[in-house]
Amino acid sequence: MTSLARFQNDFADAIYDDARSFPLAGHAAFAVYRNTAMRACLDALEANYPAVVCLVGRDWFRAVAAIHVAESPPRDARLFTYGDDFADFLAAFPPAAELPYLADVARLDRLSLESLFAADVGVLSAGSLNGLDPEALGALCLRLHPATRAFAAPTPAVTIWQASRAGLAVNEELVWQAEFAVITRTDLEVVVTPVSASTLRLLNAIGAGASLADAALSTLAVHPDAPIDLNLANLLQVGAFAP
Amino acid sequence: MSMAPFAGIGFKPQHFDDAVRSAPADLWLEVHPENYMVDGGPRLAMLDALADRFPLSLHGVSLSLAAAALPDAVQLQRLRRLIDRVQPALVSEHLAWSSWAGRYVPDLLPFPRTHEALEHVVRNVMHTQERLGRKISLENPSHYLVLDGHDWSETDFLAELVRRSGCGLLLDINNVYVSAHNLHSDALAYLDAFPLHAVTEIHLAGHAVDETDTTLLIDSHDAPIADPVWSLYRHVLSRGGARPTLIERDGEVPALPILLAERQRANSLLTNEAVPV
Numbered sequence: 001m002t003s004l005a006r007f008q009n010d011f012a013d014a015i016y017d018d019a020r021s022f023p024l025a026g027h028a029a030f031a032v033y034r035n036t037a038m039r040a041c042l043d044a045l046e047a048n049y050p051a052v053v054c055l056v057g058r059d060w061f062r063a064v065a066a067i068h069v070a071e072s073p074p075r076d077a078r079l080f081t082y083g084d085d086f087a088d089f090l091a092a093f094p095p096a097a098e099l100p101y102l103a104d105v106a107r108l109d110r111l112s113l114e115s116l117f118a119a120d121v122g123v124l125s126a127g128s129l130n131g132l133d134p135e136a137l138g139a140l141c142l143r144l145h146p147a148t149r150a151f152a153a154p155t156p157a158v159t160i161w162q163a164s165r166a167g168l169a170v171n172e173e174l175v176w177q178a179e180f181a182v183i184t185r186t187d188l189e190v191v192v193t194p195v196s197a198s199t200l201r202l203l204n205a206i207g208a209g210a211s212l213a214d215a216a217l218s219t220l221a222v223h224p225d226a227p228i229d230l231n232l233a234n235l236l237q238v239g240a241f242a243p
Numbered sequence: 244m245s246m247a248p249f250a251g252i253g254f255k256p257q258h259f260d261d262a263v264r265s266a267p268a269d270l271w272l273e274v275h276p277e278n279y280m281v282d283g284g285p286r287l288a289m290l291d292a293l294a295d296r297f298p299l300s301l302h303g304v305s306l307s308l309a310a311a312a313l314p315d316a317v318q319l320q321r322l323r324r325l326i327d328r329v330q331p332a333l334v335s336e337h338l339a340w341s342s343w344a345g346r347y348v349p350d351l352l353p354f355p356r357t358h359e360a361l362e363h364v365v366r367n368v369m370h371t372q373e374r375l376g377r378k379i380s381l382e383n384p385s386h387y388l389v390l391d392g393h394d395w396s397e398t399d400f401l402a403e404l405v406r407r408s409g410c411g412l413l414l415d416i417n418n419v420y421v422s423a424h425n426l427h428s429d430a431l432a433y434l435d436a437f438p439l440h441a442v443t444e445i446h447l448a449g450h451a452v453d454e455t456d457t458t459l460l461i462d463s464h465d466a467p468i469a470d471p472v473w474s475l476y477r478h479v480l481s482r483g484g485a486r487p488t489l490i491e492r493d494g495e496v497p498a499l500p501i502l503l504a505e506r507q508r509a510n511s512l513l514t515n516e517a518v519p520v
Contacts, residue, residue: 004360005311008343008352015348028456029387029425033350040349074347077277077305077318120283146282188285 016073041069044079049086049109051164052102064093080117084110104157105164108181108192111149115183115190118147123186124241126233138213142206145242147185150203151192154178158194186239193238198226203235246271246298246332248485248517250509252502253302253464253492259289261499263296270506271332273300273489280321294329300444300489301331302413307342308367308381309354315342319374326375333444333487335380335413336371338364338401351384355392356400368408380411380443385418385462387425398436405441412438414486415446416475417468421460430475439483447476447509448491465494467505476509477516484520485513 014025015037024030045065046053053061068089074082087110090096091103123145129137151158158179163170180200182193195203198219205215216228235241251271254262262272272293279290293299303322306314326334339351354360372378381404383397395403401412414437423430449466453459468490476488488509490502 002311002359003357004354004363007354008310008340011352012343012346012348015350016346024388024390027388029389029459031455032387032453032459032461033348033352036350037348044349074349075345077315077342077347077349078280079349080278080281117281117284117286120287147284185284188288 016070038066038069040079041074041082042066044074044082045069045086048080048083048113049106051109051161052090052106054164054167055099055102055105055160064090064096067093080113086110101153101155101157101160104153104155105161107153108151108157108161108183111151111183112190112192115147115149115185118145118185121146122243123239124236124243126236128243129236138211138216140212141209142212143242144203144207145184145240147183147190148203148207148240149183150200150207151181151183152178152197152200153180158192162192162194182235182238182240184238184240191238193234195234196226196231198223198228199231199234202226202228202231203240206235206241246300246487248487248513250488250490250506250513251298251300252490252506254293255492255496256286256289257496258499258502259293263292266297266499267503270503271298271300271487273302273333273491276301276303276322276325277305279325280318290325290329298332299329300333300335300487301325301329302382302489303334303336304349304351305341305347306336306367306371307340308336308371309338309352309360309364310340310343310367311360311363312343313370314367319371323375326377333380334375334377335382335411335444337382337384338397338404339384353384353386353388353390355390356395356397357392358394361395361400361403364404365407368404368410372408372410378409378411380413380441382413382415382446383418383437384422385415385425386422387459387461389426396436398433398438402438402441405438410441411443412441413444413446414439414442414479415448416479417446417448417450417472417491418462420469420472420475421450421462424460430471431478434475434479435482439479442483442486445476445479445486445488446491447472447488463494464491473508473512477512480512480517482518485517488513 010022014022042062042065087103087106090106096102156179158181160170180195182195184191202219205218219226249269254272254274337351341348419430419433447468448464449468450460451463453461490506
């Protein structure tokens with residue numbers, strides 16, 4: 001290893017790992033680099049997980065996020081992508097156990113972020129399938145819009161996420177149940193739409209490449225009473241597909 | 244799009260509406276390209292709208308040109324795509340490193356300016372210029388730590404880098420002031436040794452006293468430009484002539500008119516105090 005490479009190894013270790021063996025790390029001024037890097041990481045996580053911040057408060061969030069930074073420092077200079085494993089970290093973080101919805105809310109924050117930065121293509125309009133005969137419709141394989149994401153949680157994370165993003169208290173009459181949502185982007189804005197379990201299953205089947213007929217069958221196998229027409233109309237309405 | 248030697252400002256998304264509606268005709272804007280390396284969506288749409296209206300400068304923070312490895316190929320590709328898309332007047336980076344062995348440190352880190360380091364930086368800058376299809380400029384960093392083992396002064400190192408790679412320089416006068424304070428060196432002597440002929444852009448920003456070690460100044464970009472920095476700026480203009488000058492503000496960002504007033508002060512100096520070049 002060259003001397004510059006060795007210097008960089010030691011320096012980077014000392015930034016994230018508190019390495020004492022690197023003499024420079026003992027200087028008061030070294031803390032400037034350590035603090036700047038940590039602050040940038042925390043600012044990024046705070047920006048990337050706004051609903052989580054709102055639920056737990058900024059101080060708790062930054063204290064917990066600092067533990068995550070030490071475990072999983074950034075690998076990509078695009079810090080708006082930083083923290084892709086933060087929801088998993090929260091799910092396994094014992095002090096967060098009394099907030100069993102927190103990791104789900106973090107996943108929804110993450111999917112919204114992915115949707116925000118996805119590629120620009122048009123949206124398949126709600127009326128564009130009108131006039132197709134049933135056979136042609138059934139054979140159709142629709143393509144998900146690049147900004148479309150599917151979300152399912154065993155907790156009422158969608159309701160909690162929406163209240164949090166709107167800056168509202170969560171309704172005390174919250175029903176503790178699984179919730180589902182479709183995330184889409186129309187007119188450059190990300191929209192999170194709560195949907196039924198069957199709508200989400202239909203979306204996932206279409207996203208996996210199934211024809212509409214096959215996607216309907218696999219949905220009905222799990223949800224025999226699913227109103228497939230309405231589920232599909234719902235997905236078209238929110239702009240889930242590319243033309 | 245070329246850039247006249249007027250003053251510009253670092254763009255902040257909260258200023259978008261005001262900037263498009265009421266900014267002076269000769270304003271230019273600088274952005275960090277990393278923030279716009281997305282596939283699509285509102286952020287890229289905003290950059291397109293800015294590029295339609297203003298000359299842009301792309302000021303990178305992540306190519307890690309002072310590392311003992313070539314800059315990341317994918318990151319270079321992303322930067323190239325942005326350059327092709329918005330046709331910036333200026334593209335710049337830093338004499339620093341931030342990525343190493345798969346880790347990214349979101350800061351501009353120092354290194355001993357050895358002969359070996361010079362070889363790496365020259366190679367990295369030339370590689371970058373080749374991949375981007377254009378010349379870039381490198382910014383002098385702010386310093387906090389006294390490092391051992393330098394073979395080169397920073398100004399000589401930069402002059403040699405310019406000579407060998409053909410790159411330009413971005414002179415950050417606040418960094419010069421902050422570094423001279425922290426390393427107990429002489430800012431004027433640094434500026435007098437700086438290869439001003441290669442400067443394509445000047446940065447001006449505010450700084451702050453470090454909260455824990457109050458003997459240190461931090462290049463915090465969260466305050467108005469300090470008077471001694473304005474004095475150094477006038478000194479540079481009187482020696483090197485007018486250059487596009489950027490007002491940087493990244494923290495405690497005020498309303499656009501306040502930044503534009505600071506910019507106007509730089510514009511007046513550019514008009515009245517710069518020697519003809």
